[in-house]
Amino acid sequence: MTVAGVLAAEAQRRREGFRRALLWSTGALALLWFTAAQIGLNPAALVRGVPFMLDFFGRMFPPDLAHLALLRDATVETVQIAVWGTLIAIVLSIPLALLGARNTTPHALVFHATRMFLNALRSINELVFALIFVAAVGLGPFAGVLAIALHATGMLAKFCAEEVEGVDRGPIEAMRATGAGRLQVILFGIVPQVVPAFVSYSVYRFDVSIRAATILGLVGAGGLGFSLIKTMKLFLYHQTATCILVIFVLVAVSDWLCARIRARIL
Amino acid sequence: MAVGVSAPGIDLLEDLRARKRWRLHHIALAGAIVAFLAWCADGVNLRPGEVAGALPAIGEYFARMWPPKWEFSEVLWKPALETLYIALWGNVIALFIGLPLGLCAAGNVVRSRLVRNTAKAILNLLRSISELIWAVFFVAAVGLGPFPGALALGVNFGGILGRLYAEALENIDPGPVEALAATGASRLQIIAYAMLPQALPQFVTYNLYWFEVGVRSATVLGMVGAGGIGFELVTTIRLFEWRETGVVLLLILAMVTVIDLASTYIRGRIYGS
Amino acid sequence: MVLEIRNVSKTYPGAAQPALSDVSISVPAGQFLVILGPSGAGKSSLMRCINRLVEPTSGQVFFENKPIMGDLRAIRRQFGMVFQQFNLVKRLSVLTNVLSGRLGYRSVARSLFYSFPESDKQIAAECLARVNMEHKAFQRADTLSGGEQQRVAIARALAQQPKVILADEPVASLDPKIARQVLGYLRQVAKELGITVLCNLHQVDYAREFAERIVGMSRGRVVFDGLAAQLNEEVLNRIYYATAEEQAA
Numbered sequence: 001m002t003v004a005g006v007l008a009a010e011a012q013r014r015r016e017g018f019r020r021a022l023l024w025s026t027g028a029l030a031l032l033w034f035t036a037a038q039i040g041l042n043p044a045a046l047v048r049g050v051p052f053m054l055d056f057f058g059r060m061f062p063p064d065l066a067h068l069a070l071l072r073d074a075t076v077e078t079v080q081i082a083v084w085g086t087l088i089a090i091v092l093s094i095p096l097a098l099l100g101a102r103n104t105t106p107h108a109l110v111f112h113a114t115r116m117f118l119n120a121l122r123s124i125n126e127l128v129f130a131l132i133f134v135a136a137v138g139l140g141p142f143a144g145v146l147a148i149a150l151h152a153t154g155m156l157a158k159f160c161a162e163e164v165e166g167v168d169r170g171p172i173e174a175m176r177a178t179g180a181g182r183l184q185v186i187l188f189g190i191v192p193q194v195v196p197a198f199v200s201y202s203v204y205r206f207d208v209s210i211r212a213a214t215i216l217g218l219v220g221a222g223g224l225g226f227s228l229i230k231t232m233k234l235f236l237y238h239q240t241a242t243c244i245l246v247i248f249v250l251v252a253v254s255d256w257l258c259a260r261i262r263a264r265i266l
Numbered sequence: 267m268a269v270g271v272s273a274p275g276i277d278l279l280e281d282l283r284a285r286k287r288w289r290l291h292h293i294a295l296a297g298a299i300v301a302f303l304a305w306c307a308d309g310v311n312l313r314p315g316e317v318a319g320a321l322p323a324i325g326e327y328f329a330r331m332w333p334p335k336w337e338f339s340e341v342l343w344k345p346a347l348e349t350l351y352i353a354l355w356g357n358v359i360a361l362f363i364g365l366p367l368g369l370c371a372a373g374n375v376v377r378s379r380l381v382r383n384t385a386k387a388i389l390n391l392l393r394s395i396s397e398l399i400w401a402v403f404f405v406a407a408v409g410l411g412p413f414p415g416a417l418a419l420g421v422n423f424g425g426i427l428g429r430l431y432a433e434a435l436e437n438i439d440p441g442p443v444e445a446l447a448a449t450g451a452s453r454l455q456i457i458a459y460a461m462l463p464q465a466l467p468q469f470v471t472y473n474l475y476w477f478e479v480g481v482r483s484a485t486v487l488g489m490v491g492a493g494g495i496g497f498e499l500v501t502t503i504r505l506f507e508w509r510e511t512g513v514v515l516l517l518i519l520a521m522v523t524v525i526d527l528a529s530t531y532i533r534g535r536i537y538g539s
Numbered sequence: 540m541v542l543e544i545r546n547v548s549k550t551y552p553g554a555a556q557p558a559l560s561d562v563s564i565s566v567p568a569g570q571f572l573v574i575l576g577p578s579g580a581g582k583s584s585l586m587r588c589i590n591r592l593v594e595p596t597s598g599q600v601f602f603e604n605k606p607i608m609g610d611l612r613a614i615r616r617q618f619g620m621v622f623q624q625f626n627l628v629k630r631l632s633v634l635t636n637v638l639s640g641r642l643g644y645r646s647v648a649r650s651l652f653y654s655f656p657e658s659d660k661q662i663a664a665e666c667l668a669r670v671n672m673e674h675k676a677f678q679r680a681d682t683l684s685g686g687e688q689q690r691v692a693i694a695r696a697l698a699q700q701p702k703v704i705l706a707d708e709p710v711a712s713l714d715p716k717i718a719r720q721v722l723g724y725l726r727q728v729a730k731e732l733g734i735t736v737l738c739n740l741h742q743v744d745y746a747r748e749f750a751e752r753i754v755g756m757s758r759g760r761v762v763f764d765g766l767a768a769q770l771n772e773e774v775l776n777r778i779y780y781a782t783a784e785e786q787a788a
Contacts, residue, residue: 002668002673003661003664003665003668003673005673006664006667006668006673006676007657007660007661007664009676009677010634010660010664010676010677013677031354032355032358035351035354035355036355038347038348038351038412039348039351039352039355039411039412039413039415039416039493040411040412040413041355041413041416042408042413045408045409045413046407046408046417048408049404049407049408050407052406052407053403053407056403056407076309077309077310079306080305080307080309080310081310083302083303083306084303084306084307084310084312087303119519119523119526120519122482122522123482123518123519123521123522123523124515124518124519125482125483125485125486127398127486127489128485128486128499128515128518131499131500131503132324132327132328132503132511133320133324135327135503136320136323136324136326136327137316137319137320137323140310140311141309141310141311142310142311142312142316142320144310145310145312146320146324211394211396212396214396215396215398215399218398218489218490219489225396225399228399229402232402232403232406244395244399247394247395247396248390248391248394248395251393251394252390252394255390439629441622441624441625441626442626442627442628442629444592444622444626445620445622445626445627445692445695446628446639446642447592447615448590448592448615448618448619448620448705449615449616449619449620449639449640449642449643449695449696449699450611450612450613450614450615450616450617450642450643450644450699451612451639451642451643452612452642452647454647454651455642455645455650455651458651458653459628459631459639459642459650460628460639463628463630463631464628464629464630466630467630
């Protein structure tokens with residue numbers, strides 16, 4: 001190619017690229033326009049809502065710090081829900097992950113059934129589970145724990161299954177060559193390779209669970225969410241601010257803790 | 267320990283035995299963890315008897331959802347699509363909020379500590395408040411419907427994505443950045459030519475993943491009047507119409523599965539090239 | 540003299556020893572100067588003190604008889620830099636990488652849209668042709684081999700139409716045959732365009748083969764300044780093996 005050739009090719013590529021970009025962006029804009037109309041995207045309404053939002057924020061300050069004492073129990077409950085929700089998820093996801101991984105599942109049917117089951121657990125929001133469980137076992141944090149546990153199991157087990165499928169083959173073959181049985185290969189060959197990522201992701205799931213646990217109260221499944229919604233509906237905005245502050249601090253602490261733990265593991 | 271000349275094997279065995287012995291602080295730690303867990307369990311009314319009783323109860327409720335009332339799905343298409351649109355616009359808004367804030371929060375993009383810390387603080391505030399709470403707030407501000415839902419998702423995910431963008435930017439290879447600085451490029455040019463191109467694949471991955479999460483989150487926004495299939499879901503549960511609930515759950519499952527597959531396909535196309 | 544380095548010293552914050560101690564070098568235009576020394580000798584620090592990627596603790600650098608200060612952008616675009624790790628933007632095409640060498644001359648607004656004037660594209664294509672890489676102009680930079688990437692990096696430096704090229708260990712990551720090819724391109728192109736080259740190397744045989752003049756550095760000091768032919772055992776000892784006390788003597 002000569003210099004002139006390069007320049008000509010560049011010009012042509014630029015034209016083609018421009019055409020393609022135009023096509024894609026027109027399509028994307030059309031999609032966005034259509035969906036915006038469908039959901040009633042209305043910047044004017046947003047602007048009109050600004051005075052309300054400012055008023056809301058204004059009424060939140062200063063936060064009613066006396067309210068903190070009342071929130072103590074709810075905060076503790078939120079953490080407890082997250083702890084046991086994640087713990088149950090960890091326990092349940094280990095066998096489910098092994099059943100849901102191509103290289104450790106006993107049978108193809110079991111594999112597919114497990115994967116479908118896990119997908120079901122993953123797609124359903126914790127709040128939806130909470131709604132159903134509140135009906136089944138009554139109001140209170142117990143329903144919340146189960147809700148978090150099931151959803152987290154779905155996420156954790158699928159992640160773990162993918163890790164199990166992605167293990168290094170070498171050590172596995174070496175173990176088989178020594179005559180180890182199937183279970184031994186899993187326990188000594190596969191599990192050790194997967195443990196660091198699994199633990200790290202579990203810690204991440206705990207972080208997510210704390211966040212989820214803060215709103216379970218909306219449906220009566222325990223935690224800070226109930227207080228938050230109640231104070232908002234009663235226009236007790238100073239107390240709402242306290243709630244938000246507590247949630248913010250809780251999530252920040254959980255974030256920091258989880259980041260430190262995960263850094264130590266990896 | 268043996269002094270002077272000693273067979274190495276003996277020292278090793280002694281060492282191993284020493285490790286296997288339970289130290290006092292190990293026992294104390296284990297005990298503390300068990301006590302903590304017991305205290306948590308008590309706080310949430312988690313008792314073995316309760317759990318044993320709960321499982322059949324839950325099973326019974328799920329059994330009531332079978333067979334699903336398929337006719338009900340007729341009224342569900344519009345809310346289901348609405349859920350997807352909320353997730354879509356939620357991510358678009360999140361991009362517009364998260365990208366500038368993420369750029370400001372990245373240590374290698376912006377020098378000023380003040381700007382960076384302010385951006386990080388804003389992002390943290392946005393992400394700590396659950397999207398459901400934002401939804402309640404926005405419904406009060408702009409009225410019922412899917413619009414406040416998209417705003418809520420956008421604001422919350424903006425915080426999440428912004429932080430992820432900042433991390434991705436901070437993890438790029440600094441070599442090309444130095445090279446471009448050496449050619450005399452200005453700060454903005456360096457960001458555009460050396461930083462963003464490197465971080466772009468990560469950005470795309472994050473956006474695809476969080477769109478998926480967005481669909482799942484959007485399914486419950488209807489509970490507080492912020493649009494999507496959540497309203498139908500809550501209503502059927504509150505009216506004990508379990509067979510209809512079953513249909514809604516299956517529809518949600520189908521939606522999420524399709525999105526999951528599409529996202530995997532797109533990711534394959536991007537990384538394959 | 541196109542470049543005058545006068546009494547430049549650099550101590551990094553928190554470091555026990557200075558990285559550079561009272562370095563003075565005068566470089567006439569068009570020379571191919573090799574700075575030879577072991578790693579840690581201060582070669583990279585010296586280079587970065589010239590184009591101000593690093594600020595010297597004391598001393599001055601004069602470019603075309605004017606001290607280097609003020610508008611860094613205008614100064615830096617006259618210095619092309621080539622790195623050991625090539626430092627191309629992997630996801631961008633070869634041509635775009637070379638074009639990015641022109642950024643110092645372009646207004647920020649237009650360049651943000653990845654739009655360059657025709658004249659820039661002409662320059663970029665010519666620079667690519669000089670290193671015989673024009674046939675890969677549209678490939679992504681990370682699809683190229685090490686030697687090819689370095690040639691593109693040289694083209695990027697050339698695109699700046701610089702007066703001086705600073706090459707910091709340009710071939711340390713390449714195997715001998717490719718390394719010689721790259722150094723060959725560097726020397727040839729510099730000669731054709733009248734560009735002064737400062738090249739950091741730690742390999743003695745490359746220095747002998749390619750340099751007009753060699754400056755030997757050790758522990759932040761200049762310990763030799765002369766022609767390649769003058770590089771004998773005693774000089775090499777001074778550069779590579781002498782202890783700090785022996786050097787001070």
